[in-house]
Amino acid sequence: MAFPVLAVVAARPAAAAPRGGETVEAHAGRPRVAGAARTAVRKPVERGWKQMRRAWLVVLMVVAVLAAPALAQETPTIKVGAIITYTGPTSDVGSHYGDGIRDYFRWLAEEHGGIVETAFGPVRVELVWTDDQYNPQVALTALRRFVSEENIVGVITWGTGANLALMDELNRSEVPALSASFHRGLLDPPGQYNFFISTNYDNHMRVLIDYAVNQHTGSSPMRIAFSVHPSPFGRSPLEAGRAYAEHLGLSVVASQELAADVLDATGQVLELRRSGAEYVFFQNVAQPVSVFLRDARRQGLRAQFLGIHYAGGEELLHLAGRNADGFITTSATVTWDTDVPGMEFVRSLNARYHPNVAVRPPHYAQGVVTAMVLTEALRRATAPTGRAVKEALETLKEFDVGGVAPPITFGPDRHWGADTLYLYRIDANANRLVFIGEFSPNYD
Amino acid sequence: MDFLLQLLVNGLVIGSVYALAALGFVLIYKSSRVLNFAHGDFLALGTFVAFALATSLHLPVVPSILLTLVCFFVLGLVVERVVLRPLIGKEIIAVIMVSVGLSSVIKGVMYLIWGPGYFLFPEFMPDIPIIIGDLYLSPLHLLALAVSAAFLGLFSLFFKHSTLGVAMRAVADDQQAALSLGVSVRKIFAIAWGIALLSAVAAGVIVGSITSLSTEGLATIGILVFPAVIVGGLDSIPGAVIGGLLIGVLENLTAGFIDPMLGVSLRSVVPFIVLVVILMLKPYGLFGTVEIERV
């Protein structure tokens, strides 16, 4: 192998004169220039043998070192995958979700050696993860790689677009997925391999609309508007929201899109001001909502702002500050400062692995809870296969996650984890989120 | 009517930021015939550096911005020397691709240091809107407009009246003639890059303080510079300014009038449709010099 490399070097038009002490091969390849000093020729054969023996020794040592842990192990290893968004759109919250998952499995590995007692014996659980950059194709490639090379039995995912793209492959390779996306289409048709721990975005929207209607004391019909992320994630609850609003006799005065990397939302704000919207419902991540709120204050848009899960939370408070005062948000998990045993555990995880980070948005806890649910399913699984894990997930009934989220219940036809969600109001002066209550949507 | 006025005002504010960024871009093109694809990334990097100085080192805002401007001027000199000098005489695609490569490297560096999150510039003035009738004027926006105008005014004075400025215009017009008059063309190239990065950072800091900082959002401004300079003319500095203002106003008018009709956000693509139209009808822009090829 050295020969072509040296040939490359030698092929440079301005090659240096032959130097002494080169290896045997180079010496053979160099053209002999008349008059150049002959280099000392050591016995090439002996040198070659010594080198070879040394090389083999090194190889043996390396193999021994690498093989040792494998030989020492008796418990089999099963792997679970995580395909999360650390770079790209929505990565500002996706990275917290990813940290939550990884911290949980790291804790599992450090505290319990990664050993989980399952229904088919003890196994060592290992997490393999990758960043999908919020790109469905990258996610799909990663899933195929995890399935064919790592033989994962379960996967935790993030984005709506990625999840929609993964559905066929998940069903084909029989690997269950727990997604951060609560898109209704992920559970359709029933019996496929996707799960999520909360109720779907449509229901989040219905709860918000109900709350707004109950709070409303003013003109009739009530004027509402929607502002969504231009993606399937954003557009997901739009149809149901409109239908529900019409059903309740509300007037939808505007429906806008707000991209995640927008720096200025003045146009959107002005349109809403002109149309007289009184309630604005967001389905987006926190950053563009914070931009919108700031421009709303600058342009004098007075309305009640409400958002679904990813739009609000501590992240919005951190980004928008005073502008977020009074914002109502739904959440699948409780806030950072809630006093429940589950959140204590979550806080301890964060303190242990990220001592510099003081407060985390709810997605960190969401990641931990999702990892917990998957590990519990591994415990209940009757075989180390994806199919068994899926069936195990479906046996979860009122699974307690320490109060971080409502107890998780799945079933053969029920792949959403909870029927209730939490509502919070942002109090900017006290710099915290105020718990309003646990609500459930009005199913018609 | 007020709605239109509001949109115009906001458009001028964001347009002045585009104009500043476009100014630097055109400066580089005029002097060294390089399309700097990394302009948006330098813009973002400068803003982040200013932000880091203001928050991590706790310097007051204005000195940290000035310090960043100086640093990036020097950075422009370095970039020109290290990256562009070896490529003199190579074909256009090599030069474009180098700036593309630089753009990627800078993106990587920014991700390395600051990650994917969003940050807020520390507030240095209260942001209570001034209300005139139905028109809401944000003091921060007005300050941004004033600062942009000041920069642009300073630059135009520089180019018109200072020796160095006149020398730069001479080099941009005809390198050979300038050389024969004793102008150091190499020095002018370097200074052009320095000033270009300086104006990019100024634009970035202004935008960052009005809105927020994110690596992707700020770099997008760099892409929007292209329609601005095409509209104005790739080699015309006043054209760059007018082009920037026009694009800013166009974006806002689209967001205000056309988007609500269609329900989708066209504001980010309309500048590029305009770019294609202008390239087909009046390729050299409003003020650019028409390239006449002589056989």
Next chain:
Amino acid sequence: MQFSACGNYKTRYEDETTIFPNDTGRVFVAALLVFLATLPWWLSPYLVFVTTLIGLFIVGAVGLNILTGSTGQISLGHGAFMGLGAYAAALLAQAGLPFWLAIPLAGAVTAVAGAFFGIPSLRVKGLYLALATLAAQVILQFAFNLFDSRGGGTSYLSVPEPTLFGWTLDRDRMFFYVVFATVVLGVYAALNLFRTRVGRAFSAIRDNDRAAAAMGINVFKYKLLAFSIAAFYAGVAGALWAYASGVVSAERFTLLLSVEYLAMIIVGGLGSVLGSIMGATVITVLPEVLRVLADSLSQVLPQATHLFLAMRFAVFGLIIVGFLMFESQGLADRWRVIKTYFNTWPFRY
């Protein structure tokens, strides 16, 4: 058979324009093709998928090299054209066309779009044209996003499995052969293009289009043709990609993809088909290598996640800048130098 020549013994003009100067190259390529055809039988499915990806990027890169390397028209919109091909193929496949019709048709649709966006080349050249293609990229990407948004929020088109006479071609293994055949065809066509009039016209336009016009070449027509051919290749690459991946969505076809294509031909060597192949291989394999590196290092240093994810951008940029500064003729030229070394050994030239 003749394996090496120690001089120039050609007696006819046709011999000068052969693709291989002697039989060495022919035998080597034949052996390589046979070897590649056996890949799906012993490589893991994922690696076969990666090879399929390399193959279809080779197709796209060859097309771009025809336009940018050989005709001298810079295109920043190649990624968008690939997307157009992918969407067209997905729609045609959903409409029931078999893959061997959908792929060429998708290419044809993209060729028409390529010609349309090449119209500014009538009036502008060089940097202005690059900006026109940049606008094409942005506009097409916007159109893809818009298309994705119809129908209540599903953001992707799913592509039905390719079938041949009722027998489904497994996306992982069997579709490899479709891509393989397309690559062979595409490369063969490109190599032969430069032995024809059209190819010579392209080279003339790149060298000096005013002189070419003076010699009677219809410059505008050939420029449009170059755009169309490049777009056709890109469209076919996109169609293949749609079938290989099974899912088409707008996030893949960004400006970054167009930049990756340009990186492929720069790393490989402008104007050289072999360069397109090498460049496509390097640039496609690079993210995989970085990913493996980042994953393995992340297990050791979990706190340093962002460090390694950011590596991707930085390394990509450094490779582009590095190649431009130090190896500006690309890998194909370096390969030529190596071959010459062996050919002329022990002499220097």
